[in-house]
Amino acid sequence: MTAVREQIFAAVVAALAGLADEVERMPSGDMSPSGDTALHILDGGQQLDDGEAGTTRWALTVGIDGYVRATGGGAAAHAALNALYVSAVQALFAALPIAGVSDDIEEGPLSVMVAPRADARFLAFSFDLTVFYATKRGDPATIN
Amino acid sequence: MTDIPGTDAAAALRRCHDKFAVDVTVTGAGLSGATVKAVPSNRAGDAFQGPGRSARTIAWTFMAADLPSAPTRGMTIDDGTTLWRVVDIENLGGSASFRLVVEAAS
Numbered sequence: 182m183t184a185v186r187e188q189i190f191a192a193v194v195a196a197l198a199g200l201a202d203e204v205e206r207m208p209s210g211d212m213s214p215s216g217d218t219a220l221h222i223l224d225g226g227q228q229l230d231d232g233e234a235g236t237t238r239w240a241l242t243v244g245i246d247g248y249v250r251a252t253g254g255g256a257a258a259h260a261a262l263n264a265l266y267v268s269a270v271q272a273l274f275a276a277l278p279i280a281g282v283s284d285d286i287e288e289g290p291l292s293v294m295v296a297p298r299a300d301a302r303f304l305a306f307s308f309d310l311t312v313f314y315a316t317k318r319g320d321p322a323t324i325n
Numbered sequence: 326m327t328d329i330p331g332t333d334a335a336a337a338l339r340r341c342h343d344k345f346a347v348d349v350t351v352t353g354a355g356l357s358g359a360t361v362k363a364v365p366s367n368r369a370g371d372a373f374q375g376p377g378r379s380a381r382t383i384a385w386t387f388m389a390a391d392l393p394s395a396p397t398r399g400m401t402i403d404d405g406t407t408l409w410r411v412v413d414i415e416n417l418g419g420s421a422s423f424r425l426v427v428e429a430a431s
Contacts, residue, residue, distance in 0.1 A: 208375075210379070211373075211375045211379030211380075212379060213379075214379060214381075221375065246374065246375060248374075248375070252428075252429045252430060252431055254410075294373070294374045296370060296371070296373040296374075296380040297370070297371045297373075298370060298371060298382045298412065298413050298426045299370050299373075299380040299381065299382065299428060300367075300370070300380070300381040300382065300383045300427070300428055300429060301428050301429040302428055303373070303380055305373070305374040305375065307374060
């Protein structure tokens with residue numbers, strides 16, 4: 182049986198595919214030097230949201246990190262970063278909630294960073310998406 | 326080398342610089358497309374968001390005597406492969422040389 186959380190992450194990856202040069206789930210290294218954009222999907226764990234007889238409702242944290250490298254200085258890189266952010270959020274909200282799997286999603290705070298003294302203007306953003314879903318008590322693979 | 330006095334020290338520093346330097350084309354710091362010798366460096370950048378450290382810091386070190394005026398941010402350095410733009414300036418050895426941190430300009 183496929184864990185419900187696996188179904189959610191698979192949907193996130195599918196939604197973001199093609200939006201950046203690299204889209205990777207649970208990366209262990211940064212983007213390739215050859216790429217200009219990257220989206221990383223990180224599992225932020227999950228917390229108990231609610232429960233009733235026979236049902237466990239979870240708040241799953243999906244971390245989305247975006248990277249943009251540009252040669253046109255700060256304005257060009259920042260504009261590209263904002264464009265990547267918009268396309269990622271729009272794609273995620275179009276793909277989630279998944280009918281019959283997750284019932285609600287919420288976007289968390291956004292943070293933006295600049296790599297100091299990098300060999301090209303290099304910016305990153307990071308935000309969390311909270312996905313709510315309910316499973317049968319004691320069975321993370323069965324939706325309830 | 327620190328006990329080499331006066332002009333000998335300057336000459337030794339110059340020889341040392343030229344030994345490791347390559348020719349680059351500089352615009353800025355009083356130069357306009359002039360060829361100057363600069364020593365390249367390429368090392369890991371400062372820690373950054375994410376699991377890895379893909380950012381690199383590239384810098385060029387110039388002898389101050391080769392630059393008619395002090396370097397400024399925005400001056401460009403062309404090494405024949407990449408056009409670099411200066412984003413950070415370090416002053417070394419009491420202005421004897423400048424280490425210029427760059428980013429790709431195009």
